[in-house]
Amino acid sequence: MRVGVLTGGGDCPGLNAVIRAVVRKGTQEYEYDFVGFRDGWRGPLEGDTVPLDIPAVRGILPRGGTILGSSRTNPFKQEDGVRRIRENLAKNEVDALVAIGGEDTLGVAARLSGEHGIPCVGVPKTIDNDLSATDYTFGFDTAVGVATEAIDRLHTTAESHMRVLVVEVMGRHAGWIALHSGLAGGANVILIPEQRFDIEQVCDWVESRFKVRYAPIVVVAEGAMPKDGPMVLKDDTTDSFGHVRLSGVGEWLAKEIERRTGKEARTTVLGHTQRGGTPSAFDRWLATRFGLHAIDAVRDGDFGKMVALRGTDIVRVPIAEATAKLKTVDPKLYSEAGVFFG
Numbered sequence: 001m002r003v004g005v006l007t008g009g010g011d012c013p014g015l016n017a018v019i020r021a022v023v024r025k026g027t028q029e030y031e032y033d034f035v036g037f038r039d040g041w042r043g044p045l046e047g048d049t050v051p052l053d054i055p056a057v058r059g060i061l062p063r064g065g066t067i068l069g070s071s072r073t074n075p076f077k078q079e080d081g082v083r084r085i086r087e088n089l090a091k092n093e094v095d096a097l098v099a100i101g102g103e104d105t106l107g108v109a110a111r112l113s114g115e116h117g118i119p120c121v122g123v124p125k126t127i128d129n130d131l132s133a134t135d136y137t138f139g140f141d142t143a144v145g146v147a148t149e150a151i152d153r154l155h156t157t158a159e160s161h162m163r164v165l166v167v168e169v170m171g172r173h174a175g176w177i178a179l180h181s182g183l184a185g186g187a188n189v190i191l192i193p194e195q196r197f198d199i200e201q202v203c204d205w206v207e208s209r210f211k212v213r214y215a216p217i218v219v220v221a222e223g224a225m226p227k228d229g230p231m232v233l234k235d236d237t238t239d240s241f242g243h244v245r246l247s248g249v250g251e252w253l254a255k256e257i258e259r260r261t262g263k264e265a266r267t268t269v270l271g272h273t274q275r276g277g278t279p280s281a282f283d284r285w286l287a288t289r290f291g292l293h294a295i296d297a298v299r300d301g302d303f304g305k306m307v308a309l310r311g312t313d314i315v316r317v318p319i320a321e322a323t324a325k326l327k328t329v330d331p332k333l334y335s336e337a338g339v340f341f342g
């Protein structure tokens with residue numbers, strides 16, 4: 001049995017831990033061979049491979065990024081995409097694929113498995129934690145840690161200058177990073193994509209924070225939107241899955257807060273620092289267990305499935321179930337944080 005492995009979409013701390021676990025268990029316990037495909041779906045589409053064996057995965061557990069590279073290539077947007085993938089899998093004698101990715105990468109795996117009979121097992125990753133069917137995705141804990149540390153640091157500089165500090169975090173459709181880091185870091189305002197915000201209310205919270213002689217920290221997810229307007233974007237370029245590049249709402253908020261309250265405001269955009277670098281212990285643990293269970297699914301011939309965390313158990317669910325609907329922040333959960341606003 002020869003198994004192909006690929007990592008697609010935005011990178012995420014813990015990808016290498018999955019690759020290592022898949023290769024270690026597959027080689028040691030099932031005597032499988034492996035081949036790595038470079039840059040997500042671009043690899044099988046163009047037949048771009050990299051050798052993958054136990055020596056190749058030594059030392060990668062704590063390393064961020066992915067040794068296989070990543071891209072947002074969508075084979076269904078390429079001419080003859082499925083046929084080309086099929087041919088390249090045959091050429092490399094690949095019997096099954098382990099696809100590690102988020103909504104888009106797994107969406108492709110679900111279609112290849114379900115509609116085209118190409119045997120795929122999925123492993124969920126995204127720092128945004130917005131995939132259904134799993135309690136957590138790896139990468140999220142690391143991102144929350146990075147954002148929380150940034151908020152801690154911004155508190156002291158905000159207070160020294162008595163100014164507002166707006167922290168823009170990632171979160172395209174879901175405010176998980178904003179909510180968790182905002183709560184952990186003691187933010188005074190948390191704004192998430194799931195709930196449109198009222199800029200007047202934000203300014204009231206800012207003013208009330210200054211009244212108690214503390215400087216406000218506003219945490220905003222990049223996908224958060226004002227109540228009476230469109231999403232604030234720097235530009236409107238899209239990737240091959242049609243997603244616009246986000247970021248801009250933090251700068252916009254600081255300007256609006258300054259204009260409306262007369263208080264000085266600055267913005268810090270955390271951007272890709274949330275995705276880079278070494279994974280947290282939790283993410284290494286989760287990614288490793290996902291990898292071990294993914295190769296078990298291959299051994300069982302359980303294709304079209306994705307591994308998922310339920311409590312402390314790793315289970316298998318249809319990939320389509322995980323990609324059908326995003327896991328967003330429940331309004332009740334968000335309202336819990338409200339006691340700390342202002």
Ligand code: F6P
Nearest residue numbers: 010102126127128170171172246
């Ligand atoms: O999909 C995860 C994510 O982290 C989003 O929150 C963010 O909008 C996106 O990746 C940015 O990715 P890139 O800069 O690689 O396009």
